[in-house]
Amino acid sequence: MSEQIAEKVTPDLAARFPGDVMPDQRPGYQGYLVNPEKLVEFATALRDEFGYDYLSSVTGVDYLPEGKMEVVYHAYRTTGGAALIFKVQVPRENAEVPSLVPVYRGAEFQEREAWDLLGIRFSGHPDLRRILLWEGFAGHPLRKDYHEPYFEEEFKPFKSRWPEGKVRRSEDLNPFHANVQYPEDFDPDQYVPQGDEAIYKSLESIPSRDGDMKVDRLIVNLGPQHPSTHGVFRMIAALEGETIVDLKPVMGYLHRNHEKIAERNTFLQIMPFTDRLDYITSMSNNFGYALAVEKLMGVRPPERAEYIRVMMAELTRIASHVVSIGFLLNDLGAFFTPMIYALEERELILDIFEAVSGSRMMCNYFRFGGVARDLPEGILDKVKDLVLERLPRKIDELDTYLTQNEIVKVRTQGVGVLTAEEAISYSAAGPILRAAGVPYDVRRADPYSIYDRFDFDVAVRYNGDVYDRYLVRLEEIRQSLRILAQVVRDIPEGPVMASKPQYQVRVPAGESYGRVEGPKGELGYYVISTGKPNPWRYHVRAPSFINLTSLAKMCKGNKVADAVVILGSVDIVLGEVDR
Amino acid sequence: MTGWGIIKGLGVTFKHFFETYLEDIRWWGKRYYTPEGIKLRTDARARGIFTVQYPEEKLPVPEEFRYLPFLVYDIGEDGKRIDRCTSCGICAKVCPPQCIWIVRSNDPVTGKPIPEPTEFYIDVDICMNCGLCAEYCPFDAIKMDHDYEIASYNRKAEHIYNKEKLSKPASYYASIRPTNFAMEEAARLEKAARVQTRRAGEN
Numbered sequence: 001m002s003e004q005i006a007e008k009v010t011p012d013l014a015a016r017f018p019g020d021v022m023p024d025q026r027p028g029y030q031g032y033l034v035n036p037e038k039l040v041e042f043a044t045a046l047r048d049e050f051g052y053d054y055l056s057s058v059t060g061v062d063y064l065p066e067g068k069m070e071v072v073y074h075a076y077r078t079t080g081g082a083a084l085i086f087k088v089q090v091p092r093e094n095a096e097v098p099s100l101v102p103v104y105r106g107a108e109f110q111e112r113e114a115w116d117l118l119g120i121r122f123s124g125h126p127d128l129r130r131i132l133l134w135e136g137f138a139g140h141p142l143r144k145d146y147h148e149p150y151f152e153e154e155f156k157p158f159k160s161r162w163p164e165g166k167v168r169r170s171e172d173l174n175p176f177h178a179n180v181q182y183p184e185d186f187d188p189d190q191y192v193p194q195g196d197e198a199i200y201k202s203l204e205s206i207p208s209r210d211g212d213m214k215v216d217r218l219i220v221n222l223g224p225q226h227p228s229t230h231g232v233f234r235m236i237a238a239l240e241g242e243t244i245v246d247l248k249p250v251m252g253y254l255h256r257n258h259e260k261i262a263e264r265n266t267f268l269q270i271m272p273f274t275d276r277l278d279y280i281t282s283m284s285n286n287f288g289y290a291l292a293v294e295k296l297m298g299v300r301p302p303e304r305a306e307y308i309r310v311m312m313a314e315l316t317r318i319a320s321h322v323v324s325i326g327f328l329l330n331d332l333g334a335f336f337t338p339m340i341y342a343l344e345e346r347e348l349i350l351d352i353f354e355a356v357s358g359s360r361m362m363c364n365y366f367r368f369g370g371v372a373r374d375l376p377e378g379i380l381d382k383v384k385d386l387v388l389e390r391l392p393r394k395i396d397e398l399d400t401y402l403t404q405n406e407i408v409k410v411r412t413q414g415v416g417v418l419t420a421e422e423a424i425s426y427s428a429a430g431p432i433l434r435a436a437g438v439p440y441d442v443r444r445a446d447p448y449s450i451y452d453r454f455d456f457d458v459a460v461r462y463n464g465d466v467y468d469r470y471l472v473r474l475e476e477i478r479q480s481l482r483i484l485a486q487v488v489r490d491i492p493e494g495p496v497m498a499s500k501p502q503y504q505v506r507v508p509a510g511e512s513y514g515r516v517e518g519p520k521g522e523l524g525y526y527v528i529s530t531g532k533p534n535p536w537r538y539h540v541r542a543p544s545f546i547n548l549t550s551l552a553k554m555c556k557g558n559k560v561a562d563a564v565v566i567l568g569s570v571d572i573v574l575g576e577v578d579r
Numbered sequence: 580m581t582g583w584g585i586i587k588g589l590g591v592t593f594k595h596f597f598e599t600y601l602e603d604i605r606w607w608g609k610r611y612y613t614p615e616g617i618k619l620r621t622d623a624r625a626r627g628i629f630t631v632q633y634p635e636e637k638l639p640v641p642e643e644f645r646y647l648p649f650l651v652y653d654i655g656e657d658g659k660r661i662d663r664c665t666s667c668g669i670c671a672k673v674c675p676p677q678c679i680w681i682v683r684s685n686d687p688v689t690g691k692p693i694p695e696p697t698e699f700y701i702d703v704d705i706c707m708n709c710g711l712c713a714e715y716c717p718f719d720a721i722k723m724d725h726d727y728e729i730a731s732y733n734r735k736a737e738h739i740y741n742k743e744k745l746s747k748p749a750s751y752y753a754s755i756r757p758t759n760f761a762m763e764e765a766a767r768l769e770k771a772a773r774v775q776t777r778r779a780g781e782n
Contacts (some may be wrong), residue, residue, distance in 0.1 A: 165680025404584035
């Protein structure tokens with residue numbers, strides 16, 4: 001087995017499962033088509049025999065013209081290498097696919113999302129409920145025949161804009177009360193949130209912990225309006241005394257169906273929308289999407305643009321990690337002083353983003369085959385000042401300030417532990433995975449852009465607790481500074497776009513998966529083009545969202561006050577969780 | 580020793596506190612409410628207090644800063660406005676939230692389209708300030724503004740900007756984006772010169 005895992009080549013799976021596994025031969029597609037009945041067997045073999053232990057992404061695609069529903073899986077080896085893509089196809093009506101949760105725990109939320117948005121049932125899933133939408137929602141919005149109540153047109157640009165612009169306020173098209181539709185037998189006035197009742201019931205039925213003391217079961221809602229949740233996120237915790245016996249995350253309060261919006265837009269128009277996923281790290285979001293589309297188009301940005309991209313992505317990582325550390329301390333009760341110190345450094349980075357892209361947070365800077373514009377005069381010197389002078393000093397200061405602090409240590413060491421096996425099985429990504437002792441970093445495991453040129457270490461720690469996640473983030477900032485020092489040293493002169501900028505790009509038909517190591521973890525974009533101006537399918541593998549799969553596991557057995565800290569250490573941004 | 584980590588941490592806080600006053604003394608009278616004072620507090624060398632007291636003090640915006648589009652017009656020799664916009668519709672097509680409406684009209688005599696928009700609307704409630712319209716306009720006619728203080732009292736009547744409200748002279752554009760303006764003017768002159776030499780060659 002170990003020899004097979006060490007092999008970098010993809011195993012010949014069609015020979016291992018004759019008749020049930022076929023190579024996907026549609027033009028522009030890759031991977032395997034698996035017989036749905038053999039899916040669980042196939043996935044188990046993949047994990048145990050071939051070493052594909054990390055299921056990165058699960059999503060569905062609605063092929064309306066062919067009357068098929070497809071579920072697409074991307075699996076990786078944590079030792080590195082390219083993806084193994086496998087798919088199952090089922091009829092579109094009453095689509096049902098066996099669940100992979102028994103094999104890969106990380107599929108849990110993603111399968112729920114596919115059920116919610118596409119209406120694919122996963123038989124054998126432990127808890128198949130809607131996840132982003134509420135139960136009074138009619139239909140599954142990502143199906144191609146779904147139209148929202150204020151539907152205007154299938155694709156942008158809409159016809160009413162030019163040459164005879166019919167101007168109106170969007171509120172008039174989309175008036176309050178008329179902008180929702182309910183299932184046929186649904187009366188909103190009589191609505192009792194039964195889903196919540198069911199969750200409370202299910203939490204009450206969990207067996208008690210062993211012990212002599214008789215304790216009452218208490219169910220507590222943390223959120224959705226709670227400062228510790230960094231947005232509108234809700235945790236339903238079942239407590240015995242102060243100890244959490246089970247916890248269920250509830251999300252979707254900020255859901256806007258980013259993916260459906262994107263499928264209506266042209267390829268270029270999606271770029272500014274990706275900024276709004278994880279609004280702290282918009283440059284990274286741009287990066288992943290640009291990579292996915294560039295793979296389809298077969299273009300590569302010129303040298304200078306590659307360096308600028310890496311520079312922006314690493315500055316983003318620093319900005320995101322300092323914010324994460326600052327807010328973690330907020331959650332610990334060190335109210336606002338560490339956070340403000342961290343935001344100071346972020347502010348200086350945002351100044352650079354503003355000068356380069358025109359906006360502090362919604363950068364919209366990357367284009368297919370380059371970046372929107374060259375660095376303005378004097379910015380490179382500013383970056384040098386920051387990277388070579390200020391930030392190393394300030395990160396050391398943050399280190400002195402917090403790392404040895406006894407209160408921080410007591411509150412975080414041994415709290416929210418996730419072991420390496422669990423982290424892989426739950427598809428945790430980013431600092432959570434690396435704090436658990438898995439040195440998996442997309443920049444090193446499957447290098448994209450020009451990361452193979454830079455000298456840096458993958459930060460890794462082995463205890464898997466909150467303290468280690470903090471240390472991993474601190475170390476990653478230092479490694480980012482190392483990369484940045486090389487970038488500002490080597491950045492060449494030259495053009496920043498591969499070709500003349502176009503507002504309507506031609507994207508050949510096919511599928512592609514672009515992934516980057518975002519600050520929160522692996523950020524992937526799955527894009528399917530049919531050769532039209534709009535993508536047929538656009539899916540975001542959101543690291544914050546998938547990292548939450550393991551939240552309940554981390555919280556169990558800890559005190560309720562620690563749940564706040566654990567959530568802080570996961571570092572979610574609700575714009576990305578809810579999409 | 581238990582407690583040493585906390586004491587060291589508090590030392591960092593104390594240093595920040597102390598530095599604020601040291602810097603105040605060092606830049607006596609210049610640190611607040613002056614442009615150089617703002618620069619001192621937002622530089623990579625900044626120490627101590629970092630806050631800029633908006634609205635008394637305002638951070639200068641960089642040239643690329645973008646906030647809401649506006650239409651550029653030139654002033655002709657007779658003092659009349661000449662719209663740069665030709666109502667080609669690229670901005671309306673590239674706009675991600677589709678907040679641009681353009682009405683194009685035809686010449687009543689010849690029936691050909693007039694290369695100038697009759698009406699031009701932008702719904703500023705929907706505009707996401709992405710700047711794609713300015714980026715892809717082939718005539719440098721629509722540009723992103725720097726004015727970010729646009730609060731109004733009536734969101735229903737005032738938030739759809741019409742052509743009148745959107746139009747600003749090229750001199751304003753040159754004042755907020757001098758580098759871009761100079762670059763575009765140079766490109767325009769070069770193109771005109773090229774056309775002229777080609778014509779001269781034909782003759």
